[in-house]
Amino acid sequence: MTMIFKKIKSLEKQIDNYLDLVVKGGFLFKQGVKYYMESEKEEFQQRLDSLNETESDGDNLRRDIETRLYTETLIPESRGDVLGLLEACDRVLNLTAETLNQFYVEEPFILPELKNKYIELAEISISSLEEMVAAVRAYFTDVGAVKNYINKVQLYETESDKIATKIKYEVFRKDVDLCQKMHMRYFALHIENIADEAEDVCDRLSIAVIKRSL
Amino acid sequence: MVWFYLLSGLFLGWSLGANDAANIFGTAVGTRMIRFRTAAIVATIFVILGAVISGAGATHTLGKLGAVNALAGSFTVALAAALTVTWMTKLKLPVSTSQAIVGAIIGWNLFTGSPTDMNSLSKIISTWVVCPLLTAVFAFFLYKLATKIVIKANVHMLEQDTYNRLGLLLVGAFGAYSLGANNIANVMGVFVPAAPFKDLSFGSLFTLTGTQQLFLLGGIAISVGIFTYSYRVMMTVGNDLFKLTPLAALIVVLAESLVLFLFASKSLEQWLISHGLPALPLVPVSSSQAVVGGVIGIVLAKKGRGINFRLLGKIASGWVTTPIIAGVISFIALFFAQNVFEQKVVDRAKQRQAVMKRIDEENAKVHTIKDAAEFEVREKK
Numbered sequence: 001m002t003m004i005f006k007k008i009k010s011l012e013k014q015i016d017n018y019l020d021l022v023v024k025g026g027f028l029f030k031q032g033v034k035y036y037m038e039s040e041k042e043e044f045q046q047r048l049d050s051l052n053e054t055e056s057d058g059d060n061l062r063r064d065i066e067t068r069l070y071t072e073t074l075i076p077e078s079r080g081d082v083l084g085l086l087e088a089c090d091r092v093l094n095l096t097a098e099t100l101n102q103f104y105v106e107e108p109f110i111l112p113e114l115k116n117k118y119i120e121l122a123e124i125s126i127s128s129l130e131e132m133v134a135a136v137r138a139y140f141t142d143v144g145a146v147k148n149y150i151n152k153v154q155l156y157e158t159e160s161d162k163i164a165t166k167i168k169y170e171v172f173r174k175d176v177d178l179c180q181k182m183h184m185r186y187f188a189l190h191i192e193n194i195a196d197e198a199e200d201v202c203d204r205l206s207i208a209v210i211k212r213s214l
Numbered sequence: 215m216v217w218f219y220l221l222s223g224l225f226l227g228w229s230l231g232a233n234d235a236a237n238i239f240g241t242a243v244g245t246r247m248i249r250f251r252t253a254a255i256v257a258t259i260f261v262i263l264g265a266v267i268s269g270a271g272a273t274h275t276l277g278k279l280g281a282v283n284a285l286a287g288s289f290t291v292a293l294a295a296a297l298t299v300t301w302m303t304k305l306k307l308p309v310s311t312s313q314a315i316v317g318a319i320i321g322w323n324l325f326t327g328s329p330t331d332m333n334s335l336s337k338i339i340s341t342w343v344v345c346p347l348l349t350a351v352f353a354f355f356l357y358k359l360a361t362k363i364v365i366k367a368n369v370h371m372l373e374q375d376t377y378n379r380l381g382l383l384l385v386g387a388f389g390a391y392s393l394g395a396n397n398i399a400n401v402m403g404v405f406v407p408a409a410p411f412k413d414l415s416f417g418s419l420f421t422l423t424g425t426q427q428l429f430l431l432g433g434i435a436i437s438v439g440i441f442t443y444s445y446r447v448m449m450t451v452g453n454d455l456f457k458l459t460p461l462a463a464l465i466v467v468l469a470e471s472l473v474l475f476l477f478a479s480k481s482l483e484q485w486l487i488s489h490g491l492p493a494l495p496l497v498p499v500s501s502s503q504a505v506v507g508g509v510i511g512i513v514l515a516k517k518g519r520g521i522n523f524r525l526l527g528k529i530a531s532g533w534v535t536t537p538i539i540a541g542v543i544s545f546i547a548l549f550f551a552q553n554v555f556e557q558k559v560v561d562r563a564k565q566r567q568a569v570m571k572r573i574d575e576e577n578a579k580v581h582t583i584k585d586a587a588e589f590e591v592r593e594k595k
Contacts, residue, residue: 076246140371
């Protein structure tokens, strides 16, 4: 019996660690965007490398969790939902790494007066990611609290939409080349997508919560 | 020859194991919370234990209803019940072994002119109605209590899953014990008055009475039914009939097991009486109907609607049709057994003794054998 509970505890720890990695990825992304805007190349590079590493660790850990859930035939009723949720969380983490890599590869030109807005957009998008992770954690331990976190994710997502629209609006009224306008719009869109993806995870979570009713 | 006569009872045991084990482990196996092998082993062990240790209570009530006292009679009565169950299952009509055997025994009483104890009969029939109702009440309150505890405990989903599995296994073991204790009467009850076995002593350790040996055999037949055929039924119960959450499934099985146990345990009956509480009669009841009652209890606790009243009506109609069909088949089969195959389906000497014993028990004023015969005639009427 103790053996079974030991196994379960270790899997719980793995799931917790995985969610920690998603939060860490969000934090590194936020920092990375900030250092890019401040033209601190070295700091930016450090965050980018860490984020890539975090993303890869996350992939390995997620695969391990999925394999254990199936081979040890745990939570047969909900493992499909849990797997779907972990994979959806992984897409959010991948998106943060992908977007920061695009900053590195494409080195987009950002108008100085808009830089703070980009930092703000990144912060709000990552806040929605953090609330998403809190919602997923609550799904495992305190189903009743999930709804509160989902509400917060929706609030942050709406806010990120507003900031992104504002950025795009201002960009297209500046006297710069169209290619630069398109580039700036494209990056606002990518950062905003993180919040959108977090909201998608929560939509999925809402259904999983209904299915987990006692 | 004894073994041949026991065959119909063993067949009844096999069909009970094949069908009724699903009422205990169906959801757990169907939803893959417990492996079939584990469930079958646990069910086997506890069904046999329940049958041998606590099987006497419900059997006694059946024996009072009608003491089938010749082996060929027991064989025919059990065969009539088994045929009824098989035939009605084929016609997809709800059927319970308990109701079939009662009908078949009454068929024997009518054929042999033995008195039917109306007191036992009314006890048994009222139990059929009370059993699903009581299970529904148990399931309702147990579910309310369990959800409160689970919500308060805030246990991690994975740990909750482990507790659920453990609970399903423990409750399943209890359910199997109760099933063995309560339903062995259906399988072997009719063979008890004509029990062919002598007591077996295992040194000073323990003694297996003839009845217990019969119950052991019946328990083994139930186990064979579980191992050979119950998997399919379990998968149907787990996946098709009712989609229950693991916690709800646990509560349904617990409520069902408690009710089966209440209607089977002599020691519980004595305890209740000694504490001035009302005791339930020890009667074989239908585990399938208990499960339906349990599910209705859960639906009510969840404030859900959509109770299928047509299904309920169908089950209630089984209370009437099953014993009548079994009774008719039993009567006809006994006629053939006695007149075509020339078998002794009733032992008149034992029958007279049983009547005398009852007269003694009821303190009727009887001075001569003639009086006893009159009493018998009155009972027949």
